[in-house]
Amino acid sequence: MPAIVQLEDIHKVYGSGEVPVHAVRGVSLEIGAGEFVAIMGASGSGKSTLMNLLGCLDRPTKGRYLLSGADVSGLDRNQLADLRNQQLGFVFQGFNLLARTTARENVELPMLYGRRRFASREIRGRALRSLDIVGLTDRADHFPSQLSGGQQQRVAIARALINEPQILLADEPTGNLDSKTAVEIMGVFQKLNDAGITIVMITHELDIARYCQRNLVMRDGRLVSDVPVGDRLRAPAELQRILAAEAKAMLTA
Amino acid sequence: MRFLNVIKVALRALRRNALRSVLTALGIIIGVAAVIAMVSIGNGAKSQVEASIASLGQNIISVFPGNFTTGGVRGGFGSASSLTVEDAQAIRREVAGIAALSPEMHDRAQVLANGLNWNTSIRGEDVSYLDIRLWGLSEGDMFTELDVRSAAKVCVIGKTVAMQLFPDADPIGQSLRIRNIPFKITGVLVGKGFNFFGQDQDDTVIIPYTSHIRRIARRPNLNSILIQAQTPGQMARVQQDVTDLLQQRRNGREPDFTVRNQQELAEAATATTKTMTVLLGAIAGVSLIVGGIGIMNIMLVSVTERTREIGIRLAVGAHGRDVLTQFLVEAIILSVMGGALGVLLGVGASQLVSKLNNWPVLVSPAAIFGAVAFSAAIGVFFGFYPARKAARLDPIEALRYE
Numbered sequence: 174m175p176a177i178v179q180l181e182d183i184h185k186v187y188g189s190g191e192v193p194v195h196a197v198r199g200v201s202l203e204i205g206a207g208e209f210v211a212i213m214g215a216s217g218s219g220k221s222t223l224m225n226l227l228g229c230l231d232r233p234t235k236g237r238y239l240l241s242g243a244d245v246s247g248l249d250r251n252q253l254a255d256l257r258n259q260q261l262g263f264v265f266q267g268f269n270l271l272a273r274t275t276a277r278e279n280v281e282l283p284m285l286y287g288r289r290r291f292a293s294r295e296i297r298g299r300a301l302r303s304l305d306i307v308g309l310t311d312r313a314d315h316f317p318s319q320l321s322g323g324q325q326q327r328v329a330i331a332r333a334l335i336n337e338p339q340i341l342l343a344d345e346p347t348g349n350l351d352s353k354t355a356v357e358i359m360g361v362f363q364k365l366n367d368a369g370i371t372i373v374m375i376t377h378e379l380d381i382a383r384y385c386q387r388n389l390v391m392r393d394g395r396l397v398s399d400v401p402v403g404d405r406l407r408a409p410a411e412l413q414r415i416l417a418a419e420a421k422a423m424l425t426a
Numbered sequence: 427m428r429f430l431n432v433i434k435v436a437l438r439a440l441r442r443n444a445l446r447s448v449l450t451a452l453g454i455i456i457g458v459a460a461v462i463a464m465v466s467i468g469n470g471a472k473s474q475v476e477a478s479i480a481s482l483g484q485n486i487i488s489v490f491p492g493n494f495t496t497g498g499v500r501g502g503f504g505s506a507s508s509l510t511v512e513d514a515q516a517i518r519r520e521v522a523g524i525a526a527l528s529p530e531m532h533d534r535a536q537v538l539a540n541g542l543n544w545n546t547s548i549r550g551e552d553v554s555y556l557d558i559r560l561w562g563l564s565e566g567d568m569f570t571e572l573d574v575r576s577a578a579k580v581c582v583i584g585k586t587v588a589m590q591l592f593p594d595a596d597p598i599g600q601s602l603r604i605r606n607i608p609f610k611i612t613g614v615l616v617g618k619g620f621n622f623f624g625q626d627q628d629d630t631v632i633i634p635y636t637s638h639i640r641r642i643a644r645r646p647n648l649n650s651i652l653i654q655a656q657t658p659g660q661m662a663r664v665q666q667d668v669t670d671l672l673q674q675r676r677n678g679r680e681p682d683f684t685v686r687n688q689q690e691l692a693e694a695a696t697a698t699t700k701t702m703t704v705l706l707g708a709i710a711g712v713s714l715i716v717g718g719i720g721i722m723n724i725m726l727v728s729v730t731e732r733t734r735e736i737g738i739r740l741a742v743g744a745h746g747r748d749v750l751t752q753f754l755v756e757a758i759i760l761s762v763m764g765g766a767l768g769v770l771l772g773v774g775a776s777q778l779v780s781k782l783n784n785w786p787v788l789v790s791p792a793a794i795f796g797a798v799a800f801s802a803a804i805g806v807f808f809g810f811y812p813a814r815k816a817a818r819l820d821p822i823e824a825l826r827y828e
Contacts, residue, residue: 255743257743
């Protein structure tokens with residue numbers, strides 16, 4: 174399995190004031206193509222900072238970051254923006270969709286900022302295909318305010334997928350969702366992962382982490398644990414179980 | 427990002443806060459409207475002055491007597507009685523390029539006719555006077571060369587005089603008495619209105635200058651000589667030749683005359699209105715700048731409000747330049763739409779002013795173009811700082827912004 178992400182002794186220090194914050198203190202990590210990794214840790218453990226570094230939203234203070242074998246630690250703002258546009262997809266806890274902009278137009282957004290120009294028909298077609306992957310074709314013309322939380326997050330996933338990135342980065346994607354919807358979203362992720370996309374996800378929920386293949390734990394800016402998931406959960410089965418439990422609760426009520 | 431998309435996004439953002447956008451643009455609307463209205467009114471006044479100068483006649487050069495000093499008392503401009511009919515004849519004879527010439531006499535006197543009386547200006551002129559002044563007769567005829575040569579007791583009267591002395595009679599063929607001398611009325615002049623000094627040009631009686639010298643003024647000296655050059659190009663030379671000739675005729679004495687041309691007069695008269703136009707335009711321009719600051723203010727608010735949106739765009743791969751363009755285009759659309767509405771309002775306001783006050787108003791395309799271009803420039807200038815602020819946001823900070 175070739176490594177798609179290679180971190181070599183990555184450090185990140187914030188603030189040039191009197192008390193610099195050493196958020197990430199020497200993380201070395203390899204993530205192979207096709208992996209599904211969960212990063213866990215208490216707040217302040219540096220997991221969000223690590224995620225920003227992985228997502229090329231930020232540059233490491235020290236260390237090397239190889240993305241698909243290419244060193245990206247020294248790139249400038251615009252080169253990083255192009256990387257985010259072409260190779261990375263983002264899913265956030267708060268969905269971060271543009272309000273008063275339809276689902277389809279939200280999904281199209283990364284294509285508009287690509288360095289390659291596409292015909293508007295091509296953009297539209299790819300947006301609809303992307304929405305199809307997350308099962309929301311029929312909601313293409315809805316505004317975010319007309320969609321449920323789970324649907325909004327699916328739109329966000331469709332947006333992350335439109336430029337066919339190698340890696341999907343998700344920052345607590347289920348944090349704002351109820352447990353059943355969370356399982357549905359994990360189902361979407363598992364399906365994408367099965368199709369070959371590498372996924373790195375932050376979560377603080379242990380049972381959500383069990384849908385992944387590999388769990389990393391951070392504490393005080395360092396990786397303290399890196400274990401494969403033994404009893405991995407599959408979303409369809411879990412969903413079945415939840416539905417059955419709901420039905421049973423209805424019957425007894 | 428494609429330009430069409432940029433415009434679409436900008437319009438959507440402006441529509442989202444429609445009232446705010448309109449209020450923001452209002453500064454520019456009022457500014458542009460003010461500039462256009464002020465400049466139009468100023469230009470209107472200028473064109474009126476120019477028209478009234480043109481109505482004096484074309485290519486006109488006037489010779490006035492100089493000042494007269496006796497015992498240390500200086501008499502002021504035109505006080506010397508040094509200009510003679512012989513001077514006028516010499517000019518006519520010896521200076522080339524003269525289309526027409528009229529020796530002029532001027533006095534005020536009480537005029538009686540038809541049992542009524544009226545104090546008016548009595549001008550002594552040559553036959554060519556009406557041609558020089560581009561003046562016509564509404565009734566009757568001008569007096570003739572023969573009348574001038576024989577110092578005949580004939581006159582043509584202005585419209586005001588006709589109305590005052592012959593309110594309901596035909597003045598042609600009647601006679602009026604000037605200083606008890608009867609003059610026969612041969613014609614009534616077309617109404618010419620007030621000149622730009624505010625004098626009623628129609629309040630006059632014109633008689634042959636010879637009659638004026640002999641019968642009314644009873645002095646041999648002319649008040650002025652009115653000369654019309656054949657072409658505008660000859661004016662400078664004719665003016666110089668007249669000056670040289672009169673100087674020569676004075677045998678080296680101090681020059682006791684002044685030669686002026688209409689151009690100087692026109693320049694002096696339009697200078698005032700020009701200054702006025704610039705001043706009004708400048709004051710209105712200040713309100714344009716204030717409007718621009720309003721745009722900057724709202725764009726700064728907008729950037730802050732939409733920090734998260736900017737963060738999303740940056741996260742999915744927008745370059746700083748894309749964000750800059752977007753906010754800049756938004757500011758430019760605001761100001762240009764304001765400019766366009768301002769043009770409509772400004773043109774409307776000038777028309778209204780011209781209707782209500784009966785002022786001449788001249789809406790110049792240059793003012794419209796200038797105001798719109800200026801408002802677009804204001805959009806760029808005042809939109810740049812907020813747009814750059816947006817473009818320089820850190821994507822992580824922007825995404826975290828609540």
